[in-house]
Amino acid sequence: MPSIVAIRDLRKQYAGGFQALKGVSLDIEEGEIIALLGPNGAGKTTLISTVCGITIPTSGSVTVGGHDTVTDFRAARQLIGLVPQEINLEPFETVMNTVRFSRGLFGKSADDGHIERVLKSLSLWDKRDNKIMTLSGGMKRRVLIAKALSHEPRVLFLDEPTAGVDVELRKDMWDVVAGLKASGVTIILTTHYIEEAEAIADRIGVISKGELLLVEDKAALMTRMGxxxxxxxxxxxxxxxxxxxxxxxxxxxxxxxxxxxxxxxxxxxxxxxxxxxxxxxxxxxxxxxxxxxxxxxxxxxxxxxxxx
Amino acid sequence: MNLVAVRSIYRFEMARFFRTITQSLVSPVLSTSLYFVVFGTAIGSRINEVEGVSYGAFIVPGLIMLSVMTQATTNASFGIYFPKFTGTIYELLSAPVNFLEITLGYVGAAATKALFIGTIILITAFFFVDLTIAHPFAMIAFLILTCVSFALLGFIIGIWAGNFEQLQLIPLLVITPLVFLGGSFYSVSMLPPVWQTITMFNPVVYLISGFRWAFFGQADVPIGLSLLAIAFFTAACVTAIWWIFRTGWRIRQ
CATH class of the missing domain: 3.30.70 (Alpha-Beta Plaits)
Incomplete structure (x- = not known):
């Protein structure tokens, strides 16, 4: 079976000369949870941004569901949901409006039934008419996930979903991720919490200084290295x-x-x-x-x- | 063409406008009314007719243009700057939309808002002065073209701006002076010959002149030249925006 995300020799050099990615290749299978582990500045976010179209790669290629992310960007991006690391939300909008907007932006016709299911699964349904500025940090992060799921993506990128989140909420987030996996969504998450990768990932990739040092089945990795x-x-x-x-x-x-x-x-x-x-x-x-x-x-x- | 996305952006932006409808409308209407009272009635009563039109009526097209240009520019620049400021631009960049669709959504909404305000001011003007419109369709066409072209300019400013000060800079330092010096409150023929020549380098002159022609049937510059000027300006803005998205300037690394 062809992989749902195929990254080939991806390189990114920023205008200042900094090489954030030094030839990363990675195949991600449909339905798996892969955790990209690495210290700050390792290139995790650059990798995700490049796959999602926010950053332009210097060289290399990425396909999502067989569609090239540059030449066939519409088909590729339609399959992707992205939850960014920073809490980037418009403070004066309501939860419902901002999630509806996301769905429309991805070209999907309005479907409040789907949005209701997403909001309920994230325990946001009661907050749907609240302005985002009135929500707690954890709730805001859920709104970001709801936005990313609004257009029914097959691949979900979670960039440090639990950074700065308290322990209880982190466990909640893991449950949400497990639920998504059960519904067939492929999940790529970055983290620098080892316990997070250990708790929820099927495979683990280690990134350091723009290079993918290894990708391995979690259990195999732990046995091999253990x-x-x-x-x-x-x-x-x-x-x-x-x-x-x-x-x-x-x-x-x-x-x-x-x-x-x-x-x-x-x-x-x-x-x-x-x-x-x-x-x-x-x-x-x-x-x-x-x-x-x-x-x-x-x-x-x-x-x-x-x-x- | 991802029309659903265009409509989503447009609606989202218009919702912001209608949420703050009072402040969106009250301030332009109030300031225009003040212009009418001060220039049209108080000072205007001491000024003879300009080109066969009472001074109060003469300044109407200029006042509408002043508001429309400022509103189109600031609305469009704010519309695209705000996602940059809050960080929500990541969503636009990762969505299956191209530059044309993003531009249509934001510029369309900003132009609509400016058109809305321009219309309200025109209605307000009827309360202060006797006004006839010689070429109503040309008037509407000029109004729409101005809304669109200045919304395009505002969109570029919003992408360029790195902070809120820069966002205000161009409207304050460039557009307002150009409009004031572009014959909003006087006919270019009233200027000394040297200044008449210099004025011809001000692009706004062509817009206001064309707009005034639509009202009173007379203009500082030929109407064809006005149309050409606005077409050139629009084309230049569209080219700039296309280049911005192609290179990722200021938005994509």
């Missing part, structure tokens, strides 16, 4: 790692109460059985054992550091 740590709690603290265990590269933590063994889950042999056997031979008594997996955050920091 190191696990075996924490061995001792009933009596020990002063040093016994010589017999030296080749396991153990580290001693918590005043000698915990031995930490780091291993790679992708390896065929993790060495745990042998370690535990050897450990028993040293006469140390165990009180507890636990394993911990690297979070995406640790993987991410490792990647971006490597790149620096």
């Amino acid at each position: 190191q696990k740590m075996l924490h061995i709690h001792l009933s009596q603290p020990t002063e040093a790692v016994p010589a017999a265990l030296a080749h396991y590269n153990l580290s001693l933590e918590q005043d000698g109460r915990v031995l930490v063994y780091t291993y790679d889950t992708a390896k065929e042999r993790t060495g745990i059985t042998k370690l535990l056997t050897d450990l028993a031979a040293t006469g140390l008594v165990l009180s507890d054992i636990e394993t911990r997996q690297n979070s995406l955050e640790e993987i991410f920091v490792g990647l971006v550091k490597e790149d620096a």
